[in-house]
Amino acid sequence: MANYQVDVLIQGFPGRSICHGGLGWSTVSLIRGQGRTILLDVGAFGMRGPLKKRLHEFGLEPKDITDVILTHAHYDHMVNYILFPQATIWIGDTELTWAAKQAPGFNPLPELYVQQLNQSAHVRRIQAPSEFLPFLHCFLVPGHTPGHLLFVLDNGASDVIFTGDAAKNRAELMSKKVIDTANVSESADSIDLIFEKWRSKPKNILIPGHDLSMQLDENDCPVYLGKRADSLMVWFSEKIESSGLIDLNVAQSMSQDNH
Numbered sequence: 001m002a003n004y005q006v007d008v009l010i011q012g013f014p015g016r017s018i019c020h021g022g023l024g025w026s027t028v029s030l031i032r033g034q035g036r037t038i039l040l041d042v043g044a045f046g047m048r049g050p051l052k053k054r055l056h057e058f059g060l061e062p063k064d065i066t067d068v069i070l071t072h073a074h075y076d077h078m079v080n081y082i083l084f085p086q087a088t089i090w091i092g093d094t095e096l097t098w099a100a101k102q103a104p105g106f107n108p109l110p111e112l113y114v115q116q117l118n119q120s121a122h123v124r125r126i127q128a129p130s131e132f133l134p135f136l137h138c139f140l141v142p143g144h145t146p147g148h149l150l151f152v153l154d155n156g157a158s159d160v161i162f163t164g165d166a167a168k169n170r171a172e173l174m175s176k177k178v179i180d181t182a183n184v185s186e187s188a189d190s191i192d193l194i195f196e197k198w199r200s201k202p203k204n205i206l207i208p209g210h211d212l213s214m215q216l217d218e219n220d221c222p223v224y225l226g227k228r229a230d231s232l233m234v235w236f237s238e239k240i241e242s243s244g245l246i247d248l249n250v251a252q253s254m255s256q257d258n259h
């Protein structure tokens with residue numbers, strides 16, 4: 001019996017800016033048990049302040065993190081591995097091998113961080129499928145990136161499933177379509193595998209890369225756990241002291257083709 005404690009430190013957000021591209025607001029999870037203190041994905045630069053604050057809320061310092069597990073090599077999930085120099089960094093062998101071969105491009109790969117990781121003595125390259133840590137299983141879910149990994153934590157009566165960007169949000173899970181995939185059919189197959197793992201026990205929890213955690217109801221429909229909570233603080237006035245808040249929990253209905 002694993003008896004891991006799983007907490008979401010930073011809740012991912014399912015959105016992007018129209019003019020400024022991906023927000024990079026990804027999920028960061030804390031997994032504690034079996035003598036380890038693990039971060040699963042570590043977020044983007046803008047998240048460093050909130051991440052430090054959340055670690056402190058759990059009585060943790062960066063040196064306490066024993067392992068960092070990365071779903072894939074995109075900047076918004078991985079650059080902060082560098083803040084945990086004592087940790088073992090786990091990433092898929094296929095993913096790191098692919099990412100290290102890419103020339104700098106207009107994509108979310110942080111080229112220099114990938115190169116550093118590729119040469120780091122702290123890296124352990126995961127072969128999938130495998131149980132690479134006690135009760136922690138990984139599976140290859142290509143599409144979004146070629147070596148993206150799905151993680152399933154066997155926690156006894158229920159599992160916790162970490163999808164990263166193989167399925168970023170509930171809309172992708174329910175429609176089985178992934179925005180920003182390098183391979184549409186591979187992504188669809190990967191979502192099928194995610195649902196197979198999700199259905200394996202009735203109370204399994206799914207933690208996606210850019211959305212709230214979810215469970216499946218009796219009709220096989222994903223339902224959110226908890227509430228979304230985020231706002232933008234903005235300075236639209238003439239005074240630095242008077243900022244405004246834009247609530248990000250209300251969406252206008254909009255349909256679009258995602259080409």
Ligand SMILES: [Zn+2]
Nearest residue numbers: 072074144165
């Ligand atoms: Zn990504």
